Amino acid sequence: MKFSEMPYKRVDMDEVEKKYRDIIDRTKKASSGDEQFEIHKEYYKFSGDVETNITLASIRHGIDTTDEFYEKENDYCDEILPVIQKYENEYAKVLYESPYRDVLEKKIGKVTFKNIEIALKAFDEKIIPLMQEENALISKYTKLIATAKIPFDGETYNLSLMTKFTTSSDRETRKRAWKAMSDYFLSVTDEIDEIYDQMVKNRTRQAKMLGYDNYIELAYYRMNRNCYDQAMVENFRRQIKESFVPFASRLHERRRERIGVDSLKFYDNGVYFKNGNPAPTGTPEEILQAGQKMYHELSKETGEFFDFMMENELFDVFGRKTKQQGGYMTYLPNYKSPFIFANFNGTSGDVDVITHECGHAFQGYLLRNEEIREYADITMETAEIHSMSMEYFTYGWMDLFFGDRKDDYLKMHFEDAAIFVPYGCMVDEFQHRVYARPEMTPAERKAVWAELEKEYRPHMDYDNDPFYANGGFWQRQSHIFQCPFYYIDYVLASICAMQFKVMMDEDFKKAWENYLKLCNLSARDFFVNVIRESGLNSPFEDGCIRELVEKLEKKTC
Structure with a gap:
């Protein structure tokens, strides 16, 4: 569905509480892990409805921060999110303490239960007023x-x-x-x-x-x-x-x-x-068109992804005076649709949106039909590898955006x-x-x-x-x-993405296959395991940074 046609409905907290209570009660009374999993699939649908409407409110508020309707809806969402988190934690605790946990772990993964354990440590109903104030x-x-x-x-x-x-x-x-x-x-x-x-x-x-x-x-x-x-x-x-x-x-x-x-x-x-600095040679519209050509040539999967994004109005990237600053990718569960928000400003950063944010969105697109939604619940350092690595994988097409200053852009991008x-x-x-x-x-x-x-x-x-x-x-x-303490995730991901760069300089096909493996592994395993399975060294290991710098300097000297 096109973004402009996606209907918005304010989340009714009375209905939310009623549905959570129903799901929690039936899960407690279930007589098997299989029965609990069937209820859990109902939870996917219900929570997807809630998340979709909250995300729509956030996007549309960001598109025009002077829109009074969506400003009020955004403020309302700030208030209800901590309350929803309370219900989320109650339900998660029921799953965590389930007598059929072994069955559920086989269905939705061990990582899910580690994440629940962490979530339970991060929340209590008594801090809801403070969370609302924080928002x-x-x-x-x-x-x-x-x-x-x-x-x-x-x-x-x-x-x-x-x-x-x-x-x-x-x-x-x-x-x-x-x-x-x-x-x-x-x-x-x-x-x-x-x-x-x-x-x-x-x-x-x-x-x-x-x-x-x-x-x-x-x-x-x-x-x-x-x-x-x-x-x-x-x-x-x-x-x-x-x-x-x-x-x-x-x-x-x-x-x-x-x-x-x-x-x-x-x-x-x-x-x-x-x-x-090299700047894109085309108009914002031409940058998107060049991105479509690039992703068609990169792979079959990326071509299908970019067509889907364009056909469904899933880019809002043109800068406007009343638009929220920054850029991000988010996801609309009910429509299995990534969405990219940015502010083109006539600099090379416009192209970075078409590579970085599309790296996020491409991974979300690959997982769009995954039944187990927890597998898409990646931690942020993993998510940023998808985006930062895509910036390097698209190096070969930068002439589409920068013409004869392609090499200047590549030098600038790497140094930056x-x-x-x-x-x-x-x-x-x-x-x-x-x-x-x-x-x-x-x-x-x-x-x-x-x-x-x-x-x-x-x-x-x-x-x-x-x-x-x-x-x-x-x-x-x-x-x-x-997002306090988020920024180190970018750095960890950047070190991993630079390892992909070294790898693709030696064997592009192998590097792309490992990248697709990383994207599809998603949250099926923990970050430190997923990167190893994708052919990368852990940034935490002593010597990893020194070895990477030595390889990078050979390319830049």
């Missing part, structure tokens, strides 16, 4: 950023549309653009500090009410970390500091020489060529991916330190960020900018507010 704070931050109005050269732009100026080939233009952005954030930094301060205190209260020392352990459960812990992540970050930060610094130095400046300033961040790795770890360590000391003042949090910049991004010179030089950059990173 409201997230929406407050999101709206503040989405409605940013930045005056520049006689026009007014939002944050996304400023990108073409902050990456301009003219250094003076990008310097002024970064200054305009800095001025905006300086005007709202106190408000953002207040929102975040409330978030940190709120999340800490939730954790303490559940019996944890701080929010970190609760956050790991909420991120469904079912096969690795904080110590493993710390060891991973240590390896990044030792092996990857020096590699990234060498890439920054090559970039400095290439763009012809004496020293890199913060307004040179994201600029890779003296004549400007590589220098992201230290930044992503910095975001993660920042959050660990913030939530370990929730009593920190806003000024102390900014000082922590400034300190971490020196460890992870030693090249960064903020040239005494009043916002950025004082540790404010993190306020632009929406994940810190919306």
Whole structure:
């Protein structure tokens, strides 16, 4: 069904409670595992209805944040989601404690029951009011950023549309653009500090009410970390500091020489060529058409996938002033449809949407007919491998988007991916330190960020900018507010995707077969097992990062 034709119906919480109670009661009374599984299939249909309508409200609110109807529906969903989670946990606990669990494990997998165990540790009915307050704070931050109005050269732009100026080939233009952005954030930094301060205190209260020392352990459960812990992540970050930060610094130095400046300033961040970054040669519509051609040539499966997305209006990617910032892929269960949301802005990021978000969506499309929906319930570090690897698998078609600047794009893309790795770890360590000391003042949090910049991004010179030089950059990173502790998933996935890049440079067919295996394995097994089955090394293993850097440097030197 076309997205514009998908009907929206507000979730009726009286009906939701009645249906959950019915499913829970019948599951408890079931006389066999097979009977429980038949009831569980009814649960798939019911929960799919709820999820579809909540997702439709969220998408349509993001499409136009000034639409009063969907703003109210989005606020309503913020309120009911914690209550729905309460019912979800009640039902999950019945499955977890089932006398027929051995039968259910064979039906829906052992990973499912580990995830239930984690979910039960992450929720209690008594924290629902705090969760509702947390959702409201997230929406407050999101709206503040989405409605940013930045005056520049006689026009007014939002944050996304400023990108073409902050990456301009003219250094003076990008310097002024970064200054305009800095001025905006300086005007709202106190408000953002207040929102975040409330978030940190709120999340800490939730954790303490559940019996944890701080929010970190609760956050790991909420991120469904079912096969690795904080110590493993710390060891991973240590390896990044030792092996990857020096590699990234060498890439920054090559970039400095290439763009012809004496020293890199913060307004040179994201600029890779003296004549400007390569930009797509076509219109937004032509970019989508080129994407369709590319995916038809990549494989039969990707061609069918992209046709499905286009025919059913499952892309909303054109930038608009009242549109929510950022980009994502989500899924509409009732229509077995992935959906891609983004903000094209005339930069290479537009093409990244057609590769990155389509990597997510393609994997969702491959699993669309899977009866066991838990197999599609992948953890986020796995999900990001699908998207980041697709960026590399599509390298051979970049001439469709960049013409004779294809090689420039490939160089820029790889360097950008590589220098992201230290930044992503910095975001993660920042959050660990913030939530370990929730009593920190806003000024102390900014000082922590400034300190971490020196460890992870030693090249960064903020040239005494009043916002950025004082540790404010993190306020632009929406994940810190919306999805705490998510960012390390991108880094873990990036290391895995770079392993795929090394593999495809040696044998593209083998790499693609392993990628399809990864996509289809989905959540049938744990992350650390799935990547090994797909021919990759675990990022947590000592030596993995050093070995990868050695292979990558041979390609970039």
